[in-house]
Structures are given as structure tokens and as C-alpha cells.
Amino acid sequence: MNAKMGDVPRRKYQPIRVWCLPEEKAQIEANARDAGLSVSRYLRNVGMGYKIKGVIDAELVRELAKINGDQGRLGGLLRLWLTNSEKLKSQDPDHTRRLIHGVMDRIVTMQDAMLKLVTAWRP
Structure with a gap:
């Protein structure tokens, strides 16, 4: 966990809502699945500028x-x-x-x- 967060889980903090079309949502979910990440972690990593590495097939x-x-x-x-x-x-x-x-x-x-x-x- 992040040192700033201490022992508090992320779900206790404020979420960011993103408005998107159903096709966009499906594509984001597929990209997250391909990377082996949850949608939340995938979007957070992309938003923070981290390079997303896919998992092995x-x-x-x-x-x-x-x-x-x-x-x-x-x-x-x-x-x-x-x-x-x-x-x-x-x-x-x-x-x-x-x-x-x-x-x-x-x-x-x-x-x-x-x-x-x-x-x-x-x-």
C-alpha cells in the first residue's frame, strides 16, 4: 500500500467517475483484463502515466x-x-x-x- 494511505483501504477514498459509451467501457475492461489488472487499477495506472505491461497469454x-x-x-x-x-x-x-x-x-x-x-x- 502507498505510504501516504497508511492502513486505510483505497475504497475509503474518493472515486473518480468517468463517463463513457458502452463500447468504450467494454474496451477499457478488455484492456484491463489483458493487462491482468482490475479496471480501477488499470485506469489509475494509465492516469498516473505508468506504462501498462500485459500479462503472458x-x-x-x-x-x-x-x-x-x-x-x-x-x-x-x-x-x-x-x-x-x-x-x-x-x-x-x-x-x-x-x-x-x-x-x-x-x-x-x-x-x-x-x-x-x-x-x-x-x-
């Missing part, structure tokens, strides 16, 4: 989080296979090797997908 973040989670699960599975030698002894070594290489190939594929998503994103 939420869909991109969700997709990257999904890929990252999949990679974590594959990495955990790979670690389990490599550290649990007792269970691996009962498996055919060629089959185990193919499984491990398949998991590693899948991890590389996911890393490529993450790189494509990030490099394709333009603010």
Missing part, C-alpha cells in the same frame, strides 16, 4: 504447465527405472533399454514442443 502458460508436468512424470518414471535395479533384473535388458530410450525420446519431443510454444509467442 494464459493459454500459453496452461499449455507450458501441462507439458512441464508431463515431463516431470516421465522423469520420475525414468528415475524409478534407473534406481530400482532389483525390479530391472527380472526384465529383458533389450526391452528395458527400448523403454528407457522411448521415454528419453518423449522427453526430448516435449522439450521441443515447449521451445516451439515459447518462440512462437509474441507479446
Whole structure:
């Protein structure tokens, strides 16, 4: 909070009313949403001369989080296979090797997908 305000919330102070057309209001609300701000904070920042920085596309973040989670699960599975030698002894070594290489190939594929998503994103 601002040092001048102390512990008093902003809503206790005077609001500024702005008259606008419905289309203008919708555009302001969309701009605030795109910037990840409330309409009040967005208008205050614009009025105070601050540069508004948009937030990263939420869909991109969700997709990257999904890929990252999949990679974590594959990495955990790979670690389990490599550290649990007792269970691996009962498996055919060629089959185990193919499984491990398949998991590693899948991890590389996911890393490529993450790189494509990030490099394709333009603010």
C-alpha cells in the first residue's frame, strides 16, 4: 500500500467517475483484463502515466504447465527405472533399454514442443 494511505483501504477514498459509451467501457475492461489488472487499477495506472505491461497469454502458460508436468512424470518414471535395479533384473535388458530410450525420446519431443510454444509467442 502507498505510504501516504497508511492502513486505510483505497475504497475509503474518493472515486473518480468517468463517463463513457458502452463500447468504450467494454474496451477499457478488455484492456484491463489483458493487462491482468482490475479496471480501477488499470485506469489509475494509465492516469498516473505508468506504462501498462500485459500479462503472458494464459493459454500459453496452461499449455507450458501441462507439458512441464508431463515431463516431470516421465522423469520420475525414468528415475524409478534407473534406481530400482532389483525390479530391472527380472526384465529383458533389450526391452528395458527400448523403454528407457522411448521415454528419453518423449522427453526430448516435449522439450521441443515447449521451445516451439515459447518462440512462437509474441507479446
